[in-house]
Amino acid sequence: DETTARRKDAHLDLCATGDVEPAQNSTLLEHVHLIHCAMPELAADEVDLTTPFLGKSLRAPLLVTGMTGGTERAGVVNRDLALLAERHGLAFGVGSQRAMAEDAARTASYAVRDVAPTVALLGNIGLYQAIGLGVDGVRRLSDAIGADGMALHLNAGQELTQPEGDRDFRGGYRVVEALARAFGERLLVKETGCGIGPDVARRLVELGVRNLDVSGLGGTSWVRVEQLRAVGPQAQVGAEFSGWGIPTAAAIASVRAAVAPEVRLVASGGIRGGLECAKVLALGADLAGMALPLFRAQQQGGLAGAEEALKVILTALRQALVLTGSRSVAELRRRPRVVSGALKDWLAAL
Numbered sequence: 001d002e003t004t005a006r007r008k009d010a011h012l013d014l015c016a017t018g019d020v021e022p023a024q025n026s027t028l029l030e031h032v033h034l035i036h037c038a039m040p041e042l043a044a045d046e047v048d049l050t051t052p053f054l055g056k057s058l059r060a061p062l063l064v065t066g067m068t069g070g071t072e073r074a075g076v077v078n079r080d081l082a083l084l085a086e087r088h089g090l091a092f093g094v095g096s097q098r099a100m101a102e103d104a105a106r107t108a109s110y111a112v113r114d115v116a117p118t119v120a121l122l123g124n125i126g127l128y129q130a131i132g133l134g135v136d137g138v139r140r141l142s143d144a145i146g147a148d149g150m151a152l153h154l155n156a157g158q159e160l161t162q163p164e165g166d167r168d169f170r171g172g173y174r175v176v177e178a179l180a181r182a183f184g185e186r187l188l189v190k191e192t193g194c195g196i197g198p199d200v201a202r203r204l205v206e207l208g209v210r211n212l213d214v215s216g217l218g219g220t221s222w223v224r225v226e227q228l229r230a231v232g233p234q235a236q237v238g239a240e241f242s243g244w245g246i247p248t249a250a251a252i253a254s255v256r257a258a259v260a261p262e263v264r265l266v267a268s269g270g271i272r273g274g275l276e277c278a279k280v281l282a283l284g285a286d287l288a289g290m291a292l293p294l295f296r297a298q299q300q301g302g303l304a305g306a307e308e309a310l311k312v313i314l315t316a317l318r319q320a321l322v323l324t325g326s327r328s329v330a331e332l333r334r335r336p337r338v339v340s341g342a343l344k345d346w347l348a349a350l
Ligand code: FNR
Pocket: 011, 012, 015, 065, 066, 067, 068, 094, 095, 096, 124, 151, 152, 153, 190, 191, 192, 193, 215, 218, 219, 220, 268, 269, 270, 271, 289, 290, 291, 292, 293, 295
């Protein structure tokens, strides 16, 4: 209904210019040090970044994670970023399709196939909306935009901070199991900035999930976004929890160790450059994911601005592989690296 669309626009405004990345939060990627190779013996052009995902072959291991849809403004964001993903061979996700589930007239703002005919495309719906929609309803959302796969997002932290949000989180695994049976390799389960830890990851994989985006702490905080919208006691609780979550580096390394190597892992949440992409790939991610930086670049500089930002990221990622002497992500993973400080503590506990 109207309120879903209006809330989404308020979210976009806050994400475009608000303080949605609390400075005290960290991915802990500053505690990962890749090791320099003075004699790389390879050319930047021969670094192989191709990555399989959702039955397609990406030219670089990068996913623009789901952000938006439902309004005209959101439609422009989707089309610009999907076009970029198509042009550079990345994967792209639309934001929550709840608005189009409530009002089919909003479908156009999620439709990107005319500008991104071959992009690896993910639909998106929240776990608790999926309970209401059922497997067939979720499949209709995916089909309506010609998606290659469906992202199911988890956001308990955000819901609890949102005055109108959910308070009852029972029955989630049952829905995941049904969706995993229906979608198979085409289902991805993601967090939204608070992280998925190894215990939850293991259980999701047992239920048939084959793609996970850990989306950890250190970037966009949805608790903070809701805190900024809330008033009174709700805002105070939000302030207390705006640093809640599993840092992205801790989430990706611990989940990689907990699940089979065939499970495709995306690491998002606070990844802000190509070197950080290389770090999460070294820790075991198959793809790095990014939302806020590309959204902001698009808001400030349109398609050209977003493309410039993306080129910097891709150049730095390639450079990190050259400077570690790695011809591929598989080689990068085999290189030694230093893990220091708080990240070591997290990994000892997880
Ligand atoms: C998001 N994110 C998100 N995730 C999701 O699954 N469905 C959604 O509708 C949205 N909406 C959304 C809007 C905007 C403007 C942003 C910035 C983000 C979460 C996103 O996919 C990602 O998990 C987190 O934002 C962490 O990544 P970054 O932003 O720190 O790179």
